[in-house]
Amino acid sequence: MVPLLLVLLLILLLFGAGFAVKALWWIAVILLVVWLLGFVARPNGGTGRWYRW
Secondary structure, three states: OHHHHHHHHHHHHHHHHHHHHHHHHHHHHHHHHHHHHHHHOOOOOOOOOOOOO
16 A cells, blocks of 8 residues: 555656646746847847846
């Protein structure tokens, strides 16, 4: 019974980690697109940065 519970717990942990990594990849892709759009949407003059930090 204990090995079965350990295997189920391991599967649950790996599934949760896989979902978190996939979600982080989507967030990274969205941030990359926003960052690249920042180069297109520069302020007038073209020398300033579009972000404040």
